[in-house]
Amino acid sequence: MKNPVFKRGLIWLALMVLVGASGIAVWASDKAKERAPLELKTDRQPIDRDKALRVSYASVVKQAAPSVVYVFSSKTVKLRNDMSPFYNDPMFRRFFNIPEHGQMAPREQKQQGLGSGVIVSSNGYIITNNHVVDGADEVKVAVGEPRKEYKAEVVGRDAKADIAVLKIDATDLPAAKLGDSDQLEVGDTVFAIGNPFGIGLTVTHGIVSALGRGGLGIEDYEDFIQTDAAINPGNSGGALVDTQGRVIGINTAILSRSGGFNGVGFAIPFNLARSLAEQLVTSGKITRGFMGVNTQALESDLATQFGVNQGALVTDVTPDSPADKAGLKSGDIITKVDGKDVLDPRRLQLAVVRLAPGTEVKVEYVRDGKTETVTFKLGELPTKELAAGEGYGGSDEGVLNGVGVTDITPQLRAQFRLPPNLQGAIITDVKPDSASARDGLQQGDVVLSLDRRPVSNAEEAVKLSEEIKGPKVLVRIWREGVSRYIVVDESESK
DSSP states (O other): OOSOBOOOOOOOOEEEESOOOOOOOOOOHHHHTTSOOOOOOOBOOOOOTTSOOOSOOHHHHHHHGGGEEEEEEEEEEEEOGGGSTTTTOHHHHHHTTOOTTOOOOOEEEEEEEEEEEEEOSTTSEEEEOHHHHTTOSEEEEEETTTTEEEEOEEEEEETTTTEEEEEOSOOSOOOOOBBOGGGOOTTOEEEEEEOGGGSOOEEEEEEEEEEEEOOSSSSSSOOEEEEOSOOOTTOTTOEEEOTTSOEEEEEEEEEESSSSOOSOEEEEEHHHHHHHHHHHHHHSSOOOEEOOEEEEEOOHHHHHHHTOSSSEEEEEEOTTSHHHHHTOOTTOEEEEETTEEOOSHHHHHHHHHTSOTTOEEEEEEEETTEEEEEEEEOEEOOTTOOTTOOBOSTTOOBOOTTEEEEEOOHHHHHHTTOOTTOOSEEEEEEOTTSHHHHTTOOTTOEEEEETTEEOOSHHHHHHHHHHOOOSEEEEEEEETTEEEEEEEEOOTTO
16 A cells, blocks of 8 residues: 555542641651561451441440540741732832842741541551641640640651551550451441541541542542541541441541532541551551553453453553563453452552562453463562553544554654654554544554554554454554553444
8 A cells, every 4th residue: 555544444529638737758767677567456357237227336436436546747838928019119128128139038837737547556656647747847646535645756658548657655555446448348337536627536427438439639549438427627547437446447538629528538448558557667668569561441342352341451561570571461451360350450550559569469361362360479669650550541442544654763763752662653644534533543653553463664554454344443552651452443333
């Protein structure tokens, strides 16, 4: 084919992270070596879901409430004086002896923050949210009624999951009874305990509204318990407990127009919080598992093409990564990790980053319609890189009609910043009125494969486009550093 052109043709809701005072610098790992490991025990006894509704939960509150503390933080911020309306007035500057191009010394102001925390060991370890202590110069904790105040040390913080561990110099504290958040079910009764608005210990009642909430943009790693138990500013870091008085979540955020409670609150599952706290106490830092794959969601067209209804579709495998050494390839669909279903890329990511480097995992995947299993050890998540990839592409779809392609020349490789070893056909133009433009194909995208057959240059791309019958074609492209699959649909009903 001479011409290298394919023939085939809100409701606005403000997400507010509760309590905005901030933390202290990450502590050196040598200090962590001085501490004994934190090993928290979990009560895994299932609750009796067939019991009749109780008239009162006072005994549950009496058991759980003493382990919830108040967290007060403060930090010094510098305010610019040049924001004064008189700052640029010559008389004002002369009076205060400010040079013509000089700056006034910044003013300092103390900012106060409040939140809650949960005592997890009798010798003074407390779990709270990272955003409660992030950037703080000083953190204090008030325990019991009447309150007894302690100066708190920030043992460690994890901003990506919004967890922090504090330590106070005290013994014989009322440590919380810890539950297994993996046993929660939608509809279970729960209680939120904390210090909303700084008014004092408060208990609210509700149910588990949903599990596994994510994609909210609050944290990097989101696997929230959603509840309608009232959560307000000041509740951050407090306890979400079950009907046995066991802590099964750390209250974190709300979804609200006004900044107040609207019936949609979120808590971090305690199993995640516990594992992070144990790491922070033991080593002073968090290390996460790394598989080495980029993935995208299985939209309906992709699910039809691959014959799989749910999972994480592998688009790229990092060279020399654990996944690469285990034999995983682009086009595989990961469906389970250690026997647990992988519904989408986010769930795969969470399943991997919750595990420590060196952990052996059993991964089930589908390749060419056949289910395969492989076992390998996870690596350590590199800095600024996500384990298990992200859901690239989402609902992206496209067709090849009206798409022009050419070979990758040195000039085009430099222009579009393509990797040295990347092979394929680069898209030079897309007709504005074509289905390809409608569905998102762009100039600069690189076609890597058509119907799972590799494309090395423009000639191969054109040849394959003539052979494939359609109307649907599975296309793999490279864009902005990652590859993704797109279902090309040229049916008229599209």
